[in-house]
Amino acid sequence: MTDLLTANPVVDDLAARFAEAGHRLYLVGGSVRDALLGRLGTDLDFTTDARPEQIMELVKGWADAVWDTGIAFGTVGAAKAGRTCEITTFRADAYDRVSRNPEVRFGDTIEGDLVRRDFTVNAMAVDLATKRLIDPHGGEAALDSRVLDTPATPQESFADDPLRMLRAARFISQLCFVPAPRVVEAMTAMSAEILRITPERVQAEIAKLLCGDDPRGGVELLVDTGLAEHVLPEVPAMRLEIDEHHQHKDVYEHSLVVLDQAVELEAADPDFAGPDLVLRLAALLHDIGKPDTRRHVPGGGVSFHHHEVVGAKMVRKRLRALRFSKEITEDVARLVFLHLRFHGYGKGEWTDSAVRRYVTDAGDLLPRLHKLVRADCTTRNKRKAGALQRTYDGLEERIERIAADEDLARVRPDIDGNEIMRLLGLRPGPQVGQAWRFLKELRLDKGPLERDEAVQALYGWAAERGLVVPTACPSEPAEPHEVDRGGGDDQAG
Template identity: 60%
Template sequence: MPAPSNPEPLSIVEVQRRVDRELDRLAPLLDGLGALFADAGHELHLVGGPVRDAMLGRSHTDLDFTTSAPPEVTERLLKRWGDALWDMGRDFGTIGARRGDWMVEVTTYRSETYDPASRNPVVAYGDTLAGDLGRRDFTVNAMAVSVPGRGFEDPYGGIVDLAHQVLRTPGRPEDSFGDDPLRMLRAARFAAQLGFTVAPEVVAAMTAMAERITIISAERVRDELVKLICAPYPRLGLTLLVDTGLAALVLPELPALQLERDEHHRHKDVYEHTLTVLEQAIDLEPRLSADGGPDFVSRFAALMHDVGKPRTRRLLDDGTVTFHHHDVVGAKLTTKRMKALRFSNDEIAAVSQLVELHLRFHGYGSGEWTDSAVRRYVRDAGDQLARLHVLTRADCTTRNQRKADRLRRTYDDLEARIERLSEEEELASLRPDLDGNQIMEILGVGPGREVGEAYRFLLELRLDRGPLDEDAAREALLAWWAERPST
């Protein structure tokens, strides 16, 4: 989805109307929970994302609150109120609970600071709502609604910034990012999620303080990047990371795509091409699921598919630029980066496989592939075939409409052939025509290396010739066995 351009400021009156509608919807929960804390002598305020999103006309069932109550009091009150309780965030003053379909997290007023050499925040509890709001990341997240009573608290002008769709920090951005450097990544993430611009002084602080992001743990960086990439407008966030120098520290493969362009523009701007491929992959996500929701693996593969180009770029004597084997090199770089960011092995394998296979279709020509080649394409893609379809289609960014139409029709043909062969041969569960027990019986051998070699031979035979009946497979196996060199 392309980023919004020149958004119209929101009317303050309309913002307030939206909030009133959302608070009316939440009243059955807010009034009872607020009264519970008030009866115990404590304040409770709806805060952060739910307040911001109410102003944007978005509804929540997961709600965040801040309170004057210490965590042990919050826990006691929520035990009486909820159907279930959890305290994984106790070290940060947060207690969570569920009641029906509602999920709430209640956090004691607090402040966070970082030791310059620490990767984790030091939490100190506060005693005022204003102090709690002042330590939050952006003014649009530093608004609160008191419950019960619906008193609106906005000490830092968040409603004005939200109306003008701008991200600004409650205080000096240098102080905010000094306390928690991860907020620099959050600025990019919220830009990507909300389509907002980032205030110039915030961008300047991000640029000046980019190096400080290195004290943040890989896991926290990873989580912000995932949220950014899965947001509606990831180009906004990624561009901000590149322009401020943060990407060079957390995802250096992305700015490395800004290759020096030759004066005759004989090759594409790989960086801009990559962002376009990402947006086109997002447009194709309905092919992956019924709800068309964000698919991180598909999006990250689109972002990383050409990261091997800087390492493989060669300028030939005739001025031609080549990137031979950038698919294989890119897959290795992707694996290395995702490991550094502590992604799961399954995610690393899936994304790296897509990067390595993203050029395979271009050997299809105008449909010259044999059925054997189509089977191998399906076999190599495995459970990533649907995502490979998306990535390959998204990778066409040519402005030549005739060429684009030809590529689309050619890939339509490949998908049709895959579907036909799948119906005829069950390609999704491609196996040899004989199993291990049959192989041992026919060859008269026990379990061991020979059975594995025979199994691989039969699988290649299946890919080359399609399904065989048992007699034909038996005959081929015995012929292979007879010709096999003795060891």
């Protein structure tokens, strides 16, 4: 196994230090798996017969940095020459099978350490003294055949730590593996055990799953085994609904196709910088409002009016429950809310005002909205699909043209808040914000205005509300006048 690792001074140096101290050191787990796949990274996992205090002594003076945040679990971290090393004493843990937290027990053999690991492809080690592969559970063969299985029985493995069921779906996505039949059987029978896991850990696995190379495969495993009923119940709920625009597939299948196409559009983007979790969440969840808005219409049709509004609310509720960040939650919800608006564009009937509103409402999410809308065009009718894509091409061209003329990326009223206060003699308060919003709506409707025109419009707005306005020429600075501010002086505008 001498060719498993390329020449690596960090690995060789560390192995030599442990050998000199009479200890064995092994590269283990995901690091061995990735090395066999030809993609060993800079984060390296090791296991050893040395106890945590001995590991600390061995890496002191050698590593550039050392941390002991995991020492209670037998893990010492070290950084050396751009590599991050986690070195863990052999483990032989016992689980109470109520929580997922083990009673930490240190082991004495590499074989005992490997059998407790989650999957056979992660249950291999390399003895760094001999460069020999240790593979008691057929991990290399499983890697070659792309099969995901467990070292012990899957029932034992998942009872010890139910999070491993989500990890199985995540590895299906990341590594494009196929789960062993017994793994699927155990996941199906034990899916409710996932309720032992905290929302934060569930969220982390779902995020990694969606950012894999085959997120559809991971989602399908969650749904087929019943795990999704406990972590993303809105997704399997879509299997029962027929989309009025796509009679050939239910909403669930349609959503998986949209997810696939969003991934393809990401990869085709010349500015692609890696998987986009927000876009992928929006693609998967964009139609989750349909089950709650389904209505039968005369003639045997089905409608889902305002499913984008209901869906956005459902997205917020689910992502908050999974402890996603406020930023991710709001971005996904807004994309879901906006994804259907393009279908009112027809063959280009929108006014420039409607185009401005589309861009302004999307804000910095516009590039993602472009991808989501294009991914959502999933009809089997190639002529119709081509027409939809050409229509969206036309919308993007209009956006670019108007943006070039009007700086659409930063649509603001033609008069700012300070100028509003000066012109109307207002102090900071709700009326300033109301005036600002009026001018912004005017800007969206008519495009950029000359200053005099904007001032006259502001004065007209103020007069309709009984505010006293200056009589000076709008092009000259106006003296503040006392106005009725409705008791809102102390509120922010």
